[in-house]
Amino acid sequence: MSGFLEIRGLSARLAGTGQRLLRAVDISLPAGSVRGLVGESGAGKSMIGKAVLGVLPKAVEIVEGEILLDGQDLLKVPPAERRRLIGAKAALIPQDPLTALNPSRRIGPQITDRLVDILGWEKARAASRALEVLAEVSIPEPERVMRLYPHELSGGMRQRILIASAFAAEPKLIVADEPTTALDVTVQKQILKLISALQARHGTALLFVTHDLGVVSKVCDTLSVLYAGKVVEDTTVERFFAAPQHPYSRALLAATPRHTDPAASLQPVPQAVIDAAMAEIAAADAAWSAHG
Amino acid sequence: MTLLRLILERLLTTLITLFGVAVIVFVVIRVVPGNPIAMMLPPGATDADIDRLKALYGLDKSIAQQFLIWFGNVLHGDFGTSITTRQPVLSLVLDRLPATLELSVMALVIAVVIGVTLAILGTRLRGHRAEAGIDVANGIGLSVPDFLWGLALILLFGVIWPVFQISGRVSPRLELPFTSQFYLFESILRLRFDLTADLLSHMFMPALALALPLAAIISQLLKQSLKETVNLDYSVLARTKGYSETRVILSEALPNSILPTLTLVGVQFTFLIGGTIIVERLFSYEGLGNMAIDAVVNRDLPLIQGIVILFAILFTFVNLTVDMTYAVLNPKLRHA
Numbered sequence: 025m026s027g028f029l030e031i032r033g034l035s036a037r038l039a040g041t042g043q044r045l046l047r048a049v050d051i052s053l054p055a056g057s058v059r060g061l062v063g064e065s066g067a068g069k070s071m072i073g074k075a076v077l078g079v080l081p082k083a084v085e086i087v088e089g090e091i092l093l094d095g096q097d098l099l100k101v102p103p104a105e106r107r108r109l110i111g112a113k114a115a116l117i118p119q120d121p122l123t124a125l126n127p128s129r130r131i132g133p134q135i136t137d138r139l140v141d142i143l144g145w146e147k148a149r150a151a152s153r154a155l156e157v158l159a160e161v162s163i164p165e166p167e168r169v170m171r172l173y174p175h176e177l178s179g180g181m182r183q184r185i186l187i188a189s190a191f192a193a194e195p196k197l198i199v200a201d202e203p204t205t206a207l208d209v210t211v212q213k214q215i216l217k218l219i220s221a222l223q224a225r226h227g228t229a230l231l232f233v234t235h236d237l238g239v240v241s242k243v244c245d246t247l248s249v250l251y252a253g254k255v256v257e258d259t260t261v262e263r264f265f266a267a268p269q270h271p272y273s274r275a276l277l278a279a280t281p282r283h284t285d286p287a288a289s290l291q292p293v294p295q296a297v298i299d300a301a302m303a304e305i306a307a308a309d310a311a312w313s314a315h316g
Numbered sequence: 317m318t319l320l321r322l323i324l325e326r327l328l329t330t331l332i333t334l335f336g337v338a339v340i341v342f343v344v345i346r347v348v349p350g351n352p353i354a355m356m357l358p359p360g361a362t363d364a365d366i367d368r369l370k371a372l373y374g375l376d377k378s379i380a381q382q383f384l385i386w387f388g389n390v391l392h393g394d395f396g397t398s399i400t401t402r403q404p405v406l407s408l409v410l411d412r413l414p415a416t417l418e419l420s421v422m423a424l425v426i427a428v429v430i431g432v433t434l435a436i437l438g439t440r441l442r443g444h445r446a447e448a449g450i451d452v453a454n455g456i457g458l459s460v461p462d463f464l465w466g467l468a469l470i471l472l473f474g475v476i477w478p479v480f481q482i483s484g485r486v487s488p489r490l491e492l493p494f495t496s497q498f499y500l501f502e503s504i505l506r507l508r509f510d511l512t513a514d515l516l517s518h519m520f521m522p523a524l525a526l527a528l529p530l531a532a533i534i535s536q537l538l539k540q541s542l543k544e545t546v547n548l549d550y551s552v553l554a555r556t557k558g559y560s561e562t563r564v565i566l567s568e569a570l571p572n573s574i575l576p577t578l579t580l581v582g583v584q585f586t587f588l589i590g591g592t593i594i595v596e597r598l599f600s601y602e603g604l605g606n607m608a609i610d611a612v613v614n615r616d617l618p619l620i621q622g623i624v625i626l627f628a629i630l631f632t633f634v635n636l637t638v639d640m641t642y643a644v645l646n647p648k649l650r651h652a
Contacts, residue, residue, distance in 0.1 A: 077556040082443060104560065111558020123549040128571040142558035186553075 028229045029053040029076065029197055034089030036071065036080070036253075045071060045084060047254040047308060055196060056227040060240035060261070062276070063250035069233045071253075073199040076231065078110050094196065111142040115190035117200040117219065121182035121207070125174035132170030135189045143193060157188040161218060180211040184218065191222055198223070199231045204239065216242060237280045241265060249273045251301050254308065271297045319643055326639065330632040337628040338390075338621070342383050345620055351375070352399045352615040373399065386621070395625075396618035400610075405622035409604065413626065414497035415485055416596070416603035420589050422500075422519055423526035427588070428581070430527065431534025438535070439542040439565050450535070457532025462591040466525035466598045473521055481518040483600045490514060522599040526591050530584050538577045545569035575646055582638030586631045 029051070036046040046068050053059050061069040074080045076091055078098065091098040094113055098106050118124035125134060132154060139150035151170075158166035161184040174182060183203065190198050200219060204212040220243050223230045232244055240247050240261060247264055249257040249272065257270040268274045275293040353369050370376045374385060389396065395405040438450040460468075474482035486492065486499060490511065494502045500519065503511040542565060545551060551568045559567075593605035600606070604623060611619040 079552050079555050107555070107558045107560065110556060114556070116553060116556040118549055118553055120549060124553050126550040126554075126568055126572070129567075137554075137559075138557040141563075 027052040027057075028055040028094055029231065030090070030092040031072070031076070032090040032092070034072070034075065034091065035087040036075065036084055037087055039083050039085045044309065045253050046075075047252070047305065049089070049250075049253070049255055050258070051231075051248055051255070053197070053229050053231060055229050057246065058223060058230040058232060058244045060244035060247035061231060061233045061250060062235060062237060062240055062247055064235060064276075067250040068253035069235075069250050070201055072250075073116075073201050073231060073233050076110075076197075077114060077116055077199055078106055108142060111138055112193065113195055114197040114199065115193065115195040117187055117190045117198060117203045119202045119205055121179050121186055124186055125182055127174055129173075130170065131172050131174065131177075131185055135170075135185070135192055138189075138193055153192055154188075157192045158185070160191070160222065161185070161188045163188070179207060180215070183207060183211075183215055187215070187219060187222065191226060191228070194226065195228065197229045197231065199233070201233045202235070204236075205234075219243070237277065249276065252305050254305055256301065256304075272301045319640065322639065322643065323636070326632075326636045330629075330636070333632060334625065334628055338387070338625060339383070341621055341624045342386065343379060345615075345617055346379050346382070350615050352617055355615055356399070386618075395622045398611075398619045399616045400614045400619070405618050408607070408619065409622045409626050411497055412602065412604045412607050415499070415601065416589070416592050416605060418498060418500045419519060419523055419592060419596070419601065419603055420526070420585070422523040423530070423588055424581075424585055426523055426527035427530035427534060430531035432538060434531070434535040435538035435542055436565055436570070438539040439546060439569070440562055442543055450539075454532045454536045454539075457528050458536070460529070462525050462529055462588075463594045463598055465528045466522065466595050469521045469525055470598070480520050481514075482521065483518075485515070485518055485602045486511070487514050487518075518599075518601070522592075522595050522601050525595050525598075526588050530581070530588055533584055534577060534581060537580055538573055541573035541576055542569050545573050575642065578642060578645070579638060582635055585634050585638075589627065589630060589634070 030053075031049055031051040034046055034049040035044070037044050049068075049072060051059065051061075051072065061072060063069045071080065071084065075086065076093070076098075080086070086099060089099070093109065096109065098109065101109065125131070132151065135154040135157070136145075136147070136150035139145040139153060140147055145153070154170060155166045158169060163169050163181065163184055169177070169181075169185070177185070187203075203219065204215050207215060216239060219230070222228070230243075232240070234240060244261050246258070246260050248255045249264075249270065251272050257264070257268065257273045259269065264273065265277070268277050272293070275291075275297045278291045279293060352373070353366055353375065356369065357365060367376070374382060377385075386396065393406070395409070397403065398405055398408055401408065434450055434453065438447050441447045441450070470482050473480045481487070492499070492511070493506065493508070496502055500512065500515045503509070503515060546561075546565060546569045548569075551564050554564050554568045555561075592603060593608055595601075596603045596605035597609050604626065608620070608623045610616070611623060
């Protein structure tokens with residue numbers, strides 16, 4: 025079975041130092057399903073999202089691998105065409121709603137720009153579509169909101185607008201990059217529910233980047249656990265929470281706070297587990313270097 | 317409402333500033349050595365002649381008394397009479413002002429066009445070798461003062477490859493149908509593009525000389541700001557929507573980077589106006605700056621005072637304009 029998004033053997037490194045950032049990452053995401061990408065900071069989960077959307081920092085160099093979006097290898101098409109392809113078929117829900125909207129542009133054009141400029145819609149049709157998606161994310165008075173500037177809206181409102189904007193072009197894939205991290209706890213839940221509901225209604229494939237296993241259990245079907253740029257476990261959500269296979273996954277799960285006994289449940293990842301994981305990665309690197 | 321209050325507040329402080337400027341200039345030009353009487357009398361004049369002339373021009377009174385008389389007249393719109401030309405200072409100065417305004421605005425336009433273009437180009441080409449070339453050009457622009465640019469341009473476009481006029485404001489043999497002193501503006505209104513061409517040919521080099529240092533400042537500052545802005549979240553989001561790098565710079569980054577640059581351009585524009593004094597002299601351009609140098613050389617005290625006051629008004633007006641533009645362009649201030 026091949027997914028709408030298919031990442032095969034993706035390896036990346038830092039251009040200057042040659043430090044390995046991604047190690048032969050395989051990820052498959054069938055149309056309409058939700059995959060969580062979890063791991064600690066620096067594990068490379070955000071980087072995979074950026075690679076899919078073609079916005080890797082210049083210092084990051086893809087060494088080998090394929091990123092197939094709807095069957096087309098993004099790494100093989102010329103840059104201008106790749107941008108258009110990504111703009112038409114994929115979208116990003118960014119992490120921080122306070123910085124992801126342009127402060128000097130009104131809300132309306134920031135939703136309709138992709139529809140008009142990239143997809144070639146008529147302006148009137150794009151505007152009515154924008155009103156439609158704003159209503160769908162429960163923005164009151166969408167006509168008025170379209171004329172406002174970002175600073176006139178709260179963080180939660182702005183994240184709703186960014187979600188509406190992501191769904192506006194009916195993309196087949198959405199990358200959500202820690203979409204609730206920057207929000208108040210009370211708003212987090214609503215936003216999570218909203219993304220989940222929209223995903224289900226539109227049948228969008230969702231790549232959900234997060235460090236929060238609680239979020240994964242609520243939203244995702246499958247998940248990939250990343251450590252040091254390597255997928256150490258690729259499994260379904262049920263199987264992961266029932267019986268995680270990799271020692272690092274088990275440690276990660278043990279480190280998640282629980283309501284029943286908060287103090288006891290906060291366990292740092294044991295050094296032995298980290299050492300073992302690093303040894304595993306070093307061995308894989310050595311094998312990779314030998315064959316390369 | 318806030319805009320109106322801003323303007324009123326600034327007008328009040330402007331008046332206080334102008335009074336201070338008037339006092340300082342009045343005292344300084346009377347304390348420094350050299351006086352107009354010595355310039356007017358032929359060699360061998362007696363002390364009695366000197367005293368008589370001093371009394372005639374009121375220069376025998378104390379500086380405080382002189383100032384009170386002068387200031388009283390100014391309040392009635394009388395800035396005195398030029399000692400060298402014996403014409404009213406106000407009409408002399410207002411006659412020359414349009415020439416300097418046209419030159420300064422032209423220089424500003426050139427500086428903004430060159431500066432913004434280089435900044436956008438430099439941001440687009442960041443990381444490439446061409447960016448280093450733009451940085452070098454900026455460095456040269458910043459380190460060479462306007463009058464040296466003037467000399468270099470005279471050599472280049474006046475001597476080696478003589479395509480532009482190097483002297484004056486307009487060719488002397490031309491008949492001018494103008495009713496105002498805004499020659500360039502009026503030539504366009506009257507559709508006399510032959511005259512426009514002649515005026516531009518005279519104005520080009522002094523304007524460019526004034527513009528180059530400012531262009532370098534604009535370019536450097538704007539590029540720095542753009543390079544930060546193109547990495548912000550909303551620029552990255554725009555890239556995922558399918559926009560090209562150029563489009564991201566122009567429609568996402570530029571509107572946010574232009575505001576901080578604008579404040580600086582305002583301050584720098586007043587320096588540019590100050591630069592017209594030497595540059596106008598260099599190109600024999602008949603503006604206020606050229607007249608200022610003549611006035612200083614001849615110790616024409618009333619004329620110097622008039623010119624300095626006018627420059628001070630010009631500077632405060634430019635600053636007020638910048639503040640107002642800033643308030644209008646910044647959505648956060650506009651809705652406050």
